[in-house]
Amino acid sequence: MDKKLVVSSSPHLKSPENIHSIMVDVLVALFPVALMAVFLFGYRALATMVIATLVAMITEAIILRKGNLFGDGSAAVTGLLLAMVLPPAPPWWVVVIGSAVAVGIGKHLFGGIGNNIFNPALVGRAVLVVSWGAHVAGDVWMRPVPFNFTADIVTEATPLATKAASLLDLFIGTVSGSLGETSALALIIGGIWLYYRGHIDWRIPGAFIALVFVFGLFDGGFNMGLYHVLAGGVLLGALFMATDMVTSPVTSVGKLIFGGGCGLITMIIRLFGSYPEGVMFSILLMNSLTPIIDNLTLPKRFGEVKQKNA
Amino acid sequence: MTTLTQEFSKGIIKQNPVFVQLLGMCPILAVTITATNGFGMGIASMFVLLSSNIVVSFIRNVVPPRVRIPAYILVIATFVTITDLVLNAFLPSLHAALGIFIPLIVVNCMIMGRAEGFARKNTLGRSVIDALGMGIGFTLALTILGIVRELLGAGSIFGANIMGSSFEPMALFASPPGAFIALGILLAIFNYFYRKFGVQ
Numbered sequence: 001m002d003k004k005l006v007v008s009s010s011p012h013l014k015s016p017e018n019i020h021s022i023m024v025d026v027l028v029a030l031f032p033v034a035l036m037a038v039f040l041f042g043y044r045a046l047a048t049m050v051i052a053t054l055v056a057m058i059t060e061a062i063i064l065r066k067g068n069l070f071g072d073g074s075a076a077v078t079g080l081l082l083a084m085v086l087p088p089a090p091p092w093w094v095v096v097i098g099s100a101v102a103v104g105i106g107k108h109l110f111g112g113i114g115n116n117i118f119n120p121a122l123v124g125r126a127v128l129v130v131s132w133g134a135h136v137a138g139d140v141w142m143r144p145v146p147f148n149f150t151a152d153i154v155t156e157a158t159p160l161a162t163k164a165a166s167l168l169d170l171f172i173g174t175v176s177g178s179l180g181e182t183s184a185l186a187l188i189i190g191g192i193w194l195y196y197r198g199h200i201d202w203r204i205p206g207a208f209i210a211l212v213f214v215f216g217l218f219d220g221g222f223n224m225g226l227y228h229v230l231a232g233g234v235l236l237g238a239l240f241m242a243t244d245m246v247t248s249p250v251t252s253v254g255k256l257i258f259g260g261g262c263g264l265i266t267m268i269i270r271l272f273g274s275y276p277e278g279v280m281f282s283i284l285l286m287n288s289l290t291p292i293i294d295n296l297t298l299p300k301r302f303g304e305v306k307q308k309n310a
Numbered sequence: 311m312t313t314l315t316q317e318f319s320k321g322i323i324k325q326n327p328v329f330v331q332l333l334g335m336c337p338i339l340a341v342t343i344t345a346t347n348g349f350g351m352g353i354a355s356m357f358v359l360l361s362s363n364i365v366v367s368f369i370r371n372v373v374p375p376r377v378r379i380p381a382y383i384l385v386i387a388t389f390v391t392i393t394d395l396v397l398n399a400f401l402p403s404l405h406a407a408l409g410i411f412i413p414l415i416v417v418n419c420m421i422m423g424r425a426e427g428f429a430r431k432n433t434l435g436r437s438v439i440d441a442l443g444m445g446i447g448f449t450l451a452l453t454i455l456g457i458v459r460e461l462l463g464a465g466s467i468f469g470a471n472i473m474g475s476s477f478e479p480m481a482l483f484a485s486p487p488g489a490f491i492a493l494g495i496l497l498a499i500f501n502y503f504y505r506k507f508g509v510q
């Protein structure tokens with residue numbers, strides 16, 4: 001009888017989703033990418049990913065003074081994403097410092113989860129590139145050797161520098177590059193999973209990839225457009241990094257502007273800049289504009305009338 | 311009325327121009343790439359602060375209030391010029407390393423602040439004590455920041471390599487963003503201890 005009419009304050013609709021479940025979904029989405037990295041780059045890729053993830057989790061546990069290493073899972077995601085944007089075999093201490101900086105400075109100095117302005121994994125990579133460029137962005141790109149777990153390191157130029165890889169290689173991932181960026185196939189599978197679970201909106205990756213493609217057309221026709229989308233970090237950045245819920249706008253129009261800005265800056269750096277790749281800088285730059293974009297694209301309140309000047 | 315000891319020590323701890331008042335950020339962030347540069351900048355600023363405090367305190371009853379700021383700037387600029395020429399003559403390498411930031415001491419807000427906020431209202435003796443305390447506090451802060459940045463960014467302190475040859479310096483701390491990060495972390499550490507020991 002008294003159960004029929006429940007009086008309570010809002011919210012009335014509750015979702016079973018929480019940070020923990022979302023982070024586990026992201027980890028699941030990253031699984032094919034990680035698997036592909038080990039398949040291409042062998043045990044070194046596995047070691048880099050394990051070190052980055054462990055150090056990120058330990059840093060978070062120390063800062064939060066919590067015994068639970070996995071916690072809400074966000075540190076594990078940050079660590080794994082950092083490994084994805086590193087070369088296959090950087091020195092172990094570079095990975096350790098990058099991961100500690102990503103969680104310590106990139107996330108917790110800004111106030112912890114939900115308060116960070118910049119994508120923590122990209123902050124970690126930016127610090128590493130500025131500090132030890134030779135280890136993370138120089139002549140470090142290992143040639144992939146599929147099915148060989150302990151292959152020797154032979155470095156080569158990335159497809160973005162050579163512009164000579166075949167589109168099929170780029171799609172499957174048998175090219176040199178960062179751990180998680182080479183295989184478009186694995187990234188798209190992960191992206192579809194995230195979209196299916198409702199964690200990413202199509203607008204950010206859509207606008208990002210579309211702009212990269214359009215600018216690529218000017219760089220050499222349809223094939224070059226596809227090449228710019230598949231090569232380098234565009235798919236990884238567009239699907240996993242630009243879509244970070246904390247550091248991207250919440251409004252629909254804002255998401256289109258954000259994704260478009262990322263694509264635009266990426267292509268400006270790629271075509272006219274001195275770096276071969278611009279995904280990291282474009283996302284970090286757009287991260288810093290997120291509050292402004294959100295403010296500018298606030299939806300109109302329903303029923304609101306412009307006040308007459310009395 | 312505060313005692314002379316308090317007047318002296320406030321500049322080093324309680325009202326440290328860098329760690330508490332956050333004054334003069336421009337030279338702090340720009341020149342502290344090495345401990346030597348930080349120390350040199352600190353001493354140069356301290357000399358200018360001491361001299362200008364003396365003169366400002368001396369002329370405090372003569373200068374009409376309406377033109378006091380231009381008068382202070384003239385006084386400070388005089389001593390900055392002296393510092394600039396002396397450094398150029400006797401320490402050319404330091405002079406080259408500090409570069410534009412020596413002339414910029416003229417507009418250092420710590421020095422303007424002490425002239426405006428202290429020397430023009432206090433006797434000569436107190437102004438000297440205040441300048442010494444503030445100057446030492448400023449020098450200490452710049453040296454500490456310089457040590458941290460040099461240690462991480464180049465693996466040495468005052469030019470002496472102490473991290474060994476296998477150490478690969480973290481170039482971030484030799485660049486301006488590293489200055490902000492290092493200063494922020496130092497501020498956090500100092501605030502922690504200030505709160506713990508109930509200073510302020």
